Amino acid sequence: MTTRLTHVQAPDARIREMTPDDCEAVARVRVRGWQSAYAGLVPQSYLDAMSVEKDAARRREFLAEGRARTTNLVAERDGEVVGWGCCGPSRDEDATGEKCELYAIYVLEEQLSTGVGRALMTELTGRAVADGFAGMLLWVLKENDRARRFYEKAGFAPDGAEEPFEVDGVAVPEVRYARALTP
Template sequence: MVHVREMGAADIEAVSTIRVRGWQAAYAGVVPQTYLNAMTVEGDASQRRHWFSQPGRKTRDLVALGERGPVGWICFGPCRSEMSGLGRVGEVYALYISPDLIGRGIGRILLGEAHAQMKGQDFEASVLWVLGDNQRAQRFYERAGYHADGGAQDDIYDGITLTEFRYRRVW
């Protein structure tokens, strides 16, 4: 069983490990391997320390704690793009679980807590972005009440263009 709490500065290394290993597991065969191989926990932790120390940041970070410490992480906050006609919209920026624990409900618990906190901040809906070839994540978010809403954007990884699709859930 896990419990969720606010992420602290002491969690940065563990969260960076979860994120980097999560990328390397989830996106193998989707994102160029050269990009995945170049990811390091140290580099990610350095960036995360910088972001985490920003005064007035509007993002929230939660960790799921298991027997071995942090085993999952979610980051969310206000939507980064205009979503006209929906009122206040939140966004899930990232959700990663230790790859060896995927499928045990940890992601569902973290997402549920993020939804509860977004509702508590008077957000009326939530959006997130999923790589087009990440069918596992698409199924996960669809089971959580999200649906593709037609939004799309391209990202470039080591010269390869990959499309992300926007998913939305209205409370």
């Protein structure tokens, strides 16, 4: 992970690197993000069973592993974590080493359309460029229209790849988006 002192500002929000102290807040953002964004798209039983405590434990473990080239950022507003995003090397077999992957980006529902998501995306793509990546990939639920619009406004487009994603025995198709990164 590359450490930088720069911060991107959304209106009254600050983007910074995630620390172990942020794990509980990031888990809350992620779980609430899933529960609001994926309602009606994945089984409700799965969403209802999500646990902030278990997710926070996974975040702590992930950070402790210190995965190289993985960037984890949080968005703060008034000292509260209201968004989280992370990216790193692409996990796709057909991706070259010059492509990274946006693993996740979540903003609390009440923070949608406030610039926080755009600020997170700007900082994540900027850091990916600085880390030497020439392109970024991401996977999004095919029926998640709001997220797809967000990614398209950020310069991403579907690249034709699709794959099934299974949640509690239900197939939820995903599409892959791609974007070139330029310095």
